[in-house]
Amino acid sequence: MKAKAAILFAVGQKLDIREVEVEPPRSGEVLIQMAAGGVCHSDLHVMTGHLAAQLPAILGHEGSAIVAEVGPGVTSVKRGDHVIPLWRLSCGICEYCSDGRPALCAEGTQIRMTGRLLDGTTRFKLDGVEIKHFAGVSSFSEYSVVPANAVLKIPDDFPLDRAALLGCGVITGVGAVFNAARVKPGSSVAIFGSGGVGINVIQGAAIAGAEKIIAVDRLANKLEFARQFGATHTLNAKETNPVEAIRVLTGGRGVDYAFEVIGLPATIRQAYDSLSKRGMAVVVGVAPMAMEVSVPIMTLVFEERVLTGSVYGSSRPRTDIPMLINLYRAGKLKLDALLTRRYPFSQINEAYEALERGEGLRSIVTF
Numbered sequence: 001m002k003a004k005a006a007i008l009f010a011v012g013q014k015l016d017i018r019e020v021e022v023e024p025p026r027s028g029e030v031l032i033q034m035a036a037g038g039v040c041h042s043d044l045h046v047m048t049g050h051l052a053a054q055l056p057a058i059l060g061h062e063g064s065a066i067v068a069e070v071g072p073g074v075t076s077v078k079r080g081d082h083v084i085p086l087w088r089l090s091c092g093i094c095e096y097c098s099d100g101r102p103a104l105c106a107e108g109t110q111i112r113m114t115g116r117l118l119d120g121t122t123r124f125k126l127d128g129v130e131i132k133h134f135a136g137v138s139s140f141s142e143y144s145v146v147p148a149n150a151v152l153k154i155p156d157d158f159p160l161d162r163a164a165l166l167g168c169g170v171i172t173g174v175g176a177v178f179n180a181a182r183v184k185p186g187s188s189v190a191i192f193g194s195g196g197v198g199i200n201v202i203q204g205a206a207i208a209g210a211e212k213i214i215a216v217d218r219l220a221n222k223l224e225f226a227r228q229f230g231a232t233h234t235l236n237a238k239e240t241n242p243v244e245a246i247r248v249l250t251g252g253r254g255v256d257y258a259f260e261v262i263g264l265p266a267t268i269r270q271a272y273d274s275l276s277k278r279g280m281a282v283v284v285g286v287a288p289m290a291m292e293v294s295v296p297i298m299t300l301v302f303e304e305r306v307l308t309g310s311v312y313g314s315s316r317p318r319t320d321i322p323m324l325i326n327l328y329r330a331g332k333l334k335l336d337a338l339l340t341r342r343y344p345f346s347q348i349n350e351a352y353e354a355l356e357r358g359e360g361l362r363s364i365v366t367f
């Protein structure tokens with residue numbers, strides 16, 4: 001079948017909407033009709049070359065969809081089911097899957113690195129030439145073929161526009177709080193970067209019962225959003241040294257948890273420098289490839305500080321996404337205010353330009 005899809009042909013270019021040929025799903029795969037695609041910074045990292053991907057590829061890894069057709073052997077979902085594609089495929093049986101860390105499964109890495117599905121081929125062609133998948137999702141296409149293990153069925157009455165945000169921004173941010181850091185009630189938290197993902201770290205910290213939630217950003221509009229989502233203090237990194245200001249706000253002690261949700265060595269170091277003894281810094285942002293960060297060994301040893309990272313919210317999506325849906329329905333997780341703008345799919349480049357300018361929080365393209 002034919003589908004309009006946004007292709008990145010080379011680093012530094014805009015997305016090119018072209019009509020591609022989508023092949024039917026093979027064994028263990030499903031054809032999904034995209035409802036909404038989330039505009040996440042990780043796709044932008046690929047466009048600018050900060051993050052490697054096999055090209056040309058149909059980008060997009062956050063989204064919501066309806067199952068259009070299932071391939072041979074698929075019993076977990078059926079035509080008409082509403083689903084969220086999961087950008088980290090997992091096998092379910094390896095040591096990491098068994099231990100509750102499916103985002104570390106080798107199958108996810110394979111699909112991400114090769115741009116092909118597990119059998120080593122793609123389901124997209126343009127003029128007979130192979131087009132790669134992105135993270136096994138490629139949500140910037142009217143139709144996509146994904147492994148059945150990489151879709152999660154959601155309730156039919158759950159709004160598909162807001163569901164799209166759960167698939168990356170929300171699970172990544174809230175999951176980093178719940179699963180990676182395991183933020184304790186009454187604790188202090190600093191968040192570096194209050195964009196689409198960082199804002200979910202902020203609301204995750206609020207849900208977890210953190211007492212002090214200090215949001216850092218360079219843009220005043222983001223800090224305004226941060227307050228709406230539960231930040232108790234905001235710091236503009238353009239005007240103040242956030243590390244010093246965090247020490248002042250915590251009576252010199254430092255915070256129990258610091259999250260870096262930007263993807264820069266300098267802000268990772270700031271997050272680490274903001275910690276109390278035994279504090280934990282969690283890196284969520286994706287830094288340009290080959291970048292390194294250094295930290296003073298003295299505080300690592302004599303203060304027992306922890307520096308770690310979190311991919312895909314260190315989550316188990318099949319239990320975490322239903323939990324997020326429950327939290328939204330209970331009025332505790334903000335999704336309506338998170339979705340600040342919708343664009344028709346034809347305006348996907350405008351959506352990324354607005355993200356680059358720092359407008360809004362999270363936007364989606366609709367099909």
Ligand code: APR
Pocket residue numbers: 039040041042045172192193194195196197198216217218219222237261262263264267284285286287355358361
């Ligand atoms: N100091 C403080 N804030 C900064 C700085 C800085 N030096 N540089 C950028 N920021 C802020 C931006 O103003 C913006 O609000 O970081 C935020 C980044 O947010 P978004 O652009 O909305 O990106 P998002 O989708 O949240 O992704 C953030 O997480 O998943 C990863 O790949 C993703 O690395 C990216 C990061």
Ligand code: ZN
Pocket residue numbers: 040041042043061062168169
């Ligand atoms: Zn993302």
Ligand code: ZN
Pocket residue numbers: 090091092093094095096097098102105106107
């Ligand atoms: Zn596995």
